[in-house]
Amino acid sequence: xxxxxxxxxxxxxxxxxxxxxxxxxxxxxxxxxxxxxxxxxxxxxxxxxxxxxxxxxxxxxxxxxxxxxxxxxxxxxxxxxxxxxxxxxxxxxxxxxxxxxxxxxxxxxxxxxxxxxxxxxxxxxxxxxxxxxxxxxxxxxxxxxxxxxxxxxxxxxxxxxxxxxxxxxxxxxxxxxxxxxxxxxxxxxxxxxxxxxxxxxxxxxxxxxxxxxxxxxxxxxxxxxxxxxxxxxxxxxxxxxxxxxxxxxxxxxxxxxxxxxxxxxxxxxxxxxxxxxxxxxxxxxxxxxxxxxxxxxxxxxxxxxxxxxxxxxxxxxxxxxxxxxxxxxxxxxxxxxxxxxxxxxxxxxxxxxxxxxxxxxxxxxxxxxxxxxxxxxxxxxxxxxxxxxxxxxxxxxxxxxxxxxxxxxxxxxxxxxxxxxxxxxxxxxxxxxxxxxxxxxxxxxxxxxxxxxxxxxxxxxxxxxxxxxxxxxxxxxxxxxxxxxxxxxxxxxxxxxxxxxxxxxxxxxxxxxxxxxxxxxxxxxxx
Amino acid sequence: xxxxxxxxxxxxxxxxxxxxxxxxxxxxxxxxxxxxxxxxxxxxxxxxxxxxxxxxxxxxxxxxxxxxxxxxxxxxxxxxxxxxxxxxxxxxxxxxxxxxxxxxxxxxxxxxxxxxxxxxxxxxxxxxxxxxxxxxxxxxxxxxxxxxxxxxxxxxxxxxxxxxxxxxxxxxxxxxxxxxxxxxxxxxxxxxxxxxxxxxxxxxxxxxxxxxxxxxxxxxxxxxxxxxxxxxxxxxxxxxxxxxxxxxxxxxxxxxxxxxxxxxxxxxxxxxxxxxxxxxxxxxxxxxxxxxxxxxxxxxxxxxxxxxxxxxxxxxxxxxxxxxxxxxxxxxxxxxxxxxxxxxxxxxxxxxxxxxxxxxxxxxxxxxxxxxxx
Numbered sequence: 001x002x003x004x005x006x007x008x009x010x011x012x013x014x015x016x017x018x019x020x021x022x023x024x025x026x027x028x029x030x031x032x033x034x035x036x037x038x039x040x041x042x043x044x045x046x047x048x049x050x051x052x053x054x055x056x057x058x059x060x061x062x063x064x065x066x067x068x069x070x071x072x073x074x075x076x077x078x079x080x081x082x083x084x085x086x087x088x089x090x091x092x093x094x095x096x097x098x099x100x101x102x103x104x105x106x107x108x109x110x111x112x113x114x115x116x117x118x119x120x121x122x123x124x125x126x127x128x129x130x131x132x133x134x135x136x137x138x139x140x141x142x143x144x145x146x147x148x149x150x151x152x153x154x155x156x157x158x159x160x161x162x163x164x165x166x167x168x169x170x171x172x173x174x175x176x177x178x179x180x181x182x183x184x185x186x187x188x189x190x191x192x193x194x195x196x197x198x199x200x201x202x203x204x205x206x207x208x209x210x211x212x213x214x215x216x217x218x219x220x221x222x223x224x225x226x227x228x229x230x231x232x233x234x235x236x237x238x239x240x241x242x243x244x245x246x247x248x249x250x251x252x253x254x255x256x257x258x259x260x261x262x263x264x265x266x267x268x269x270x271x272x273x274x275x276x277x278x279x280x281x282x283x284x285x286x287x288x289x290x291x292x293x294x295x296x297x298x299x300x301x302x303x304x305x306x307x308x309x310x311x312x313x314x315x316x317x318x319x320x321x322x323x324x325x326x327x328x329x330x331x332x333x334x335x336x337x338x339x340x341x342x343x344x345x346x347x348x349x350x351x352x353x354x355x356x357x358x359x360x361x362x363x364x365x366x367x368x369x370x371x372x373x374x375x376x377x378x379x380x381x382x383x384x385x386x387x388x389x390x391x392x393x394x395x396x397x398x399x400x401x402x403x404x405x406x407x408x409x410x411x412x413x414x415x416x417x418x419x420x421x422x423x424x425x426x427x428x429x430x431x432x433x434x435x436x437x438x439x440x441x442x443x444x445x446x447x448x449x450x451x452x453x454x455x456x457x458x459x460x461x462x463x464x465x466x467x468x469x470x471x472x473x474x475x476x477x478x479x480x481x482x483x484x485x486x487x488x489x490x491x492x493x494x495x496x497x498x499x500x501x502x503x504x505x506x507x508x509x510x511x512x513x514x515x516x517x518x519x520x521x522x523x524x525x526x527x
Numbered sequence: 528x529x530x531x532x533x534x535x536x537x538x539x540x541x542x543x544x545x546x547x548x549x550x551x552x553x554x555x556x557x558x559x560x561x562x563x564x565x566x567x568x569x570x571x572x573x574x575x576x577x578x579x580x581x582x583x584x585x586x587x588x589x590x591x592x593x594x595x596x597x598x599x600x601x602x603x604x605x606x607x608x609x610x611x612x613x614x615x616x617x618x619x620x621x622x623x624x625x626x627x628x629x630x631x632x633x634x635x636x637x638x639x640x641x642x643x644x645x646x647x648x649x650x651x652x653x654x655x656x657x658x659x660x661x662x663x664x665x666x667x668x669x670x671x672x673x674x675x676x677x678x679x680x681x682x683x684x685x686x687x688x689x690x691x692x693x694x695x696x697x698x699x700x701x702x703x704x705x706x707x708x709x710x711x712x713x714x715x716x717x718x719x720x721x722x723x724x725x726x727x728x729x730x731x732x733x734x735x736x737x738x739x740x741x742x743x744x745x746x747x748x749x750x751x752x753x754x755x756x757x758x759x760x761x762x763x764x765x766x767x768x769x770x771x772x773x774x775x776x777x778x779x780x781x782x783x784x785x786x787x788x789x790x791x792x793x794x795x796x797x798x799x800x801x802x803x804x805x806x807x808x809x810x811x812x813x814x815x816x817x818x819x820x821x822x823x824x825x826x827x828x829x830x831x832x833x834x835x836x837x838x839x840x841x842x843x844x845x846x847x848x849x850x851x852x853x854x855x856x857x858x859x860x861x862x863x864x865x866x867x868x869x870x871x872x873x874x875x876x877x878x879x880x881x882x883x884x885x886x887x888x889x890x891x892x893x894x895x896x897x898x899x900x901x
Contacts (some may be wrong), residue, residue, distance in 0.1 A: 016643045026874030061690065062682040068758045124680065130746075135826045142755045149734065149757060151716040153857055155828060195861055237733020244731060279600070280608040308718060309729045310736035313640045317633060331621045332614070338585055339613075341592040345604040356593070360586060374628065376635040377571045379727045380556055380564075383718060383753040439768035448553040449722040451753040456680060458691045463552060 015517055027111030028517065032118050034092030034414070038406075041122060041483070042103075044084030044400075046129070048476050050078040055472040058465050063456055071455035072140035073132065075334025076277045079143025079333045083261065084168050085125055089397065090403045092117075092262040094176045095203050098410065099179065101508035101515060102197045104188030104524045109181035110174075117174035124167035130158035142453060144254070147235035147246040151227045158228060162221045165483040169214045176210035179203055188507065190526035194285065197506050201288050202267030209256045212299070220246065246307050251302035259298045262362075262394060263291055265402025266333060269355045271506065272409050273337050274354035277344030278503035283336040292327035292335075297326050307378045316375050323373035325364070334363050349501075350424035354405035357397055357432055365393030368443065383453075386446025392439045396475075397432075404431075406480070409504075410484075412490050412496030416514030419489040427485060430478040431484075557722065560744050564725030567587075568634040574628060581621075642737045645707030647700065653710070653717030653730035653752070654859065656816060660698045661780050663709070667813040669784050670864065671696045672812050677820070680762075692749040695812075697766035701775035704878035710736040714859060718754035721767055729754055742769040757857075759816050793867045793891040799875070801901050802888060806876025809869040813861065814877075828857055833881040842887055845874055846897050864897060867891040 016022045017032065026032060053074050057065045066074070096114065108114050136155035139145065144487040150158060183204045187196070196204075223246075226232040235238025235246045273282045281287065288404055301309055303319040311319075337359050348356070367403075369392040373382050381387060404427075411419050441464035446452075450461045457465065499509035507526075511519045533691040558568040558783045596602045602767040648663040654670075663666030674693040678684035687693070700706045710719055712730040721740075750765040770778070811820060817829040822838075824831035832838045838847050839844075847869060854861035861870065871891040 020863075040687055048787070061678055061686060064682065068761065072758065072760075146716060146755070149755065152893050153715055153757060241733075243733065277596075277604065279604040279606065282608050284608070285613055286609075288612050308727050309731065310734070313615075313636060316636060316640075320632065320636075321629060324629060325622075327625060328618060332618055334585060338589045340608075341589060342596070343601050343602075343605040343607075344592065344596050345598040346593065346596050356589075359589070363582065363585065367582065370578060371571065371574050374570055374632045376563075376567050376632055377574065379639070380567055380722060380725060382569070382727060439695045444552075444554040447556040449557075449750070451720070451751050451761075453755045454751075456691060457760050459686060459688070460553060475826070485723060492663045 010370050012359070018285045025115070027107070027110070027115050029100050029108045029114065030414075030515065030517065032108075032114050032255075033093045033096030033098075035118055036089045036121075039118075040086050040090035040093055040403075041264070043081050043089070043125065043481075045479065047078050047081035047086055048083070051073045051472060052476050054078060055469040057455055058457070059469040060466065061369045061457055061459055061462050066455070068455045069137060072142075072453070073138040076139045076145075077132065078143055079126065082395075083143060083257070084165075085121075085128075087261045087399045087403070088172065089121060091203075091206070091261070092172075092402075094199075094264065094268065094403070094406050094410075095179055097173075097414065098419060098508060099182055099200060100180045100186070101413075101511065101519060102200050102506055103183065103185035103186060103191060104520045105182060105524065106518065106520050106523075108178050109185055110178045112249070113174050114178055117171045117178065120167050120171040120174075124164045124171065126163040127167070131160050135469050136520060139331075144250060145224075146250075147224060147227070147243050149456060151224050151235055151432045154228065158380050159225065162225045165221045166218055169218045170212050172317050175215075176207035179207040180211075181286050183207075184439050185305070188520070188523040194288070195526060196283070197267075198270040198281070198287055199264065199404060202263040202270075202291050204259050204292050205332060209260050209295055209298065211360035213253040213256045213260075216249060217257075220249040220253065223249070234462045244306070245307050247309060248302070252299075254296040255302045255306065256295070258391075258394070259294060260398045262402075263295070265358065265399050265406075266291060266404055268409070269337065269407040271504070272351045272405050273340050273503040274353040274408070275501050276347050276349060276355070277341050278346040279338070279340060279348075280505075282339035282342075283332070286332055287336055292501060293329040294326060297322060297329070301326065302490050303376070304373060304375075306383050307375050320373060320375040322372065327370050327373075330366055334366070342495045346501075349408070349421060349499075350419070350428055351405045351409035351423065353358055353428045353432075354401045356410065357428070358405060359394055361397030361401070361436075365390055365398060368456065381452050383451055385442040385450045385452055386447035388452045389439050389442035389446060393440070396435050396439065401431075404428075407482075407486070410508075411486070412498075412500040413508060413511075413513050413515055415493075416512075417489050417493035417497055418496050418500060419493065423481065423485050423488075427478060430481070431475055434473075434475030434478055438475055440473070441465075441468045441471075540824075552646035559723040559725050560742060560746070561726075561740055562794060563635070563639055563740070565727045566631075566638070570632055570635060573631070577624060577628065593641050600624050601795040602741060615723070639738070642707050642739045644705060645704045645739055646704040648696065648709060649700070649706060650709045650711070651698075651719055653712035653714075653719065653756065653763075654864070655714050655757050655857065656752070656763040658694075658698075658717075658719070658763065658765060659694075659713075659864075660702045662779070665783070667779070667786060669782070669786075671695050671698065671758075671766070673764060675762075689749065691762065692751070692764045692766065694764055694766045697747070697768045699770060699775060699778055700740075700742065701772040702742050702769045703772065705737045705739055705741045707737060710738070714857070716754050717752050717756045719765055720747050720753045721765055723748045723750075724767075727753060735841070742767075745771060747770050762816075789866055789868065791894055792802070795891075797868075797871070797890055799879075799888050802872045802875040802890075803879060806866065806872035806874075807880070808874045809865065810876050810880075813865060814868075814873065816855065822877070822883075833875050834882065838877045838883050839885055841899075842874075842878075844891060844896065845878065846870075846889065849874055850898065859885060867898070870894045 134157040139161045140151040223234040227234050233241040235243050236239050270281055301323045304323040372378055445461055445464050450457055496513040498512050556571050556827050558565050650661040650663050652659040660670045665885050671694045674695045675691050678687045710728050710730040714733045714875050717730040724740045728736050748767045752763045818832050822833035850862035852858045868891045871889045871894045874889045877885045
């Protein structure tokens with residue numbers, strides 16, 4: 001045992017390997033975290049480019065730029081890439097970087113698996129993106145890929161799409177196992193569960209959600225694979241199957257999935273708001289319980305995505321009530337954040353700007369979510385732009401602003417330099433205005449009756465669509481600024497102190513900036 | 528908040544794009560014309576106002592902190608981080624609000640699900656990309672296709688007032704009667720929506736869904752398919768015309784007589800030119816969405832017909848694929864969608880148009896014989 005410990009101690013003096021093998025073979029949580037973040041941003045730009053194509057086509061009524069076939073491929077790929085390629089890997093990247101630093105661990109618990117779960121991702125997305133160049137085009141059935149449109153009527157590339165989803169799923173499950181193993185086993189002495197930072201808590205719960213539902217996604221795509229290639233009829237009514245079964249299985253995965261994309265952001269924001277309010281987080285325990293409650297409820301609300309498929313009224317009522325209940329723990333979280341700011345000593349650096357916008361705009365997305373939960377009203381909202389507005393409000397200023405807030409908050413720790421505050425504030429304000437301009441009018445469009453996923457629309461929707469497109473272009477172009485800010489910050493800038501934010505708390509600020517290649521070789525003591 | 532947002536939006540729009548007409552800035556749901564749609568509208572407004580009030584309170588406190596508790600104002604941070612009473616209160620109060628909200632929502636839902644005692648039954652079948660309406664007790668039905676010309680969609684012509692919301696044959700229903708809709712689909716899942724009725728229901732292949740409407744005001748009501756159903760999902764509108772009952776009965780009798788006449792045409796002796804003319808029309812309605820107006824198709828999902836082995840080869844194989852479709856592909860069975868005359872005309876047209884010049888002519892009688900053999 002002591003011999004093993006000795007070799008470890010020696011290895012810790014080594015820096016990273018040279019050249020490409022550092023990245024291909026690395027088992028270092030910081031390197032892997034960086035790769036996840038870079039990959040995620042690349043996917044964000046790719047998915048964003050597709051959104052620009054969509055908004056350009058919708059700039060005016062009529063078909064101008066793309067044909068409906070390609071338009072459908074764009075909406076599908078945009079959704080898939082943003083969900084599985086941009087948001088989820090970004091949070092895994094943050095987890096890789098920050099979880100060991102926050103709990104005082106030397107690395108993730110399963111470093112080799114960590115390497116593998118990252119490198120599976122580029123493979124999966126290479127397959128997914130390559131479908132764009134296949135005969136018959138990329139998947140064109142929406143990111144929710146409802147059968148039988150995606151089975152009997154799907155393009156030949158559907159099988160590649162299924163394979164890509166399987167690989168992503170394996171990657172996510174391994175990532176989640178790693179997170180759980182790390183948090184449960186490698187915490188510094190004295191860090192009891194109820195002393196864990198909230199980002200650690202939210203990721204622990206997220207990881208359990210991932211393990212619970214990614215196999216369900218794998219199951220549903222496998223059923224599709226069988227229907228397409230092996231003559232089964234899971235979703236084909238003419239063979240005795242049920243197309244609605246697809247939706248039940250998909251949304252049993254899909255609803256927890258949306259919390260997978262937001263809970264880590266809840267955690268990060270729960271660090272950032274106290275830091276820039278210079279005041280401890282209000283209601284730590286209730287924050288933890290609220291996240292737990294949201295996660296549990298997420299398993300019993302899936303059919304609220306299916307209010308119009310004709311489920312029996314008893315089911316309709318159950319899913320309506322259960323969905324409305326989610327507002328309670330979510331409300332508690334929002335109230336806690338506001339109470340944390342209340343009577344603090346506030347400053348508004350870029351992380352705080354993004355975090356405050358997160359709270360406000362995510363709450364607006366929560367409000368429209370509450371409206372959507374009212375089953376009778378959902379008959380009017382369902383599958384209109386109101387829904388598009390809703391989920392973009394929880395995903396863009398929710399998940400994405402949460403990621404930007406985290407990135408600015410921890411960039412000094414990662415790079416050892418302060419980012420350019422003026423540019424970062426410009427990035428924030430342009431994103432904020434662009435995002436609201438793009439997505440707020442979508443509420444009006446949906447209420448006025450515009451269905452989602454259409455390449456062309458009736459004339460009464462023209463004005464708001466044009467505004468929405470202008471906002472989207474503005475938001476899209478602004479994101480290149482973020483790339484510039486990060487590159488600038490990596491290459492130089494004001495030296496960052498170990499704790500660059502005076503109100504920040506936590507073990508990650510006890511190590512120097514930039515964080516050394518190996519940290520916490522001896523665990524710190526937590527009182 | 529909505530009113531202000533509306534004013535702000537209109538102001539912004541007015542400043543930036545002065546030429547736009549203000550009439551198009553619809554921002555809210557319309558109350559609609561049925562009891563259900565009115566109930567939904569009032570639920571919508573109630574929950575919207577609840578959200579607005581909660582938003583004003585929460586964001587009010589937040590903005591107060593943002594303005595008053597800044598470090599730059601010299602504000603020193605307090606150090607409180609929990610308060611059991613407050614935390615219990617802000618858990619219970621939202622819960623109570625939700626319970627209050629759930630009561631009217633439940634009542635409306637129960638009412639929406641009550642499809643009993645309907646006076647007229649209409650079966651609605653979704654196809655890629657059109658609707659079929661059948662009056663169940665009358666043994667009569669027809670298809671409803673998009674009527675907006677291709678030229679308007681592709682910007683070669685000015686767009687009409689009801690661009691993309693107009694069809695050749697709208698669904699006609701009598702006012703003041705409870706009409707039950709039975710929804711299903713032939714290929715993929717579609718969803719039938721008329722916002723003014725507050726009715727939206729998925730049409731699912733292999734299953735029958737029920738919903739109902741009672742319209743008291745005569746008029747034309749427009750909606751769209753709201754479930755992604757493939758390439759022309761955006762091009763399959765729903766148009767419903769509610770007419771007084773006498774008018775409905777007259778219309779129904781006329782249509783049934785016309786349908787009878789159409790059936791008799793099968794026995795008529797058709798010339799090549801007549802079939803080609805009729806075939807072109809039927810082709811543009813039923814086939815051109817996939818196989819393209821010039822027969823070039825969009826491979827691989829939608830093969831070209833121009834010079835294709837089917838359209839230039841064996842006639843019986845051609846009839847078979849049009850009448851019975853091709854399993855496992857997007858090619859539908861048109862045997863029950865088109866009349867014998869239209870089937871014969873379309874096949875004749877496909878075999879002779881775009882340089883396919885086979886010279887073959889298929890008559891309605893041959894189609895009838897083919898169907899009877901099966």
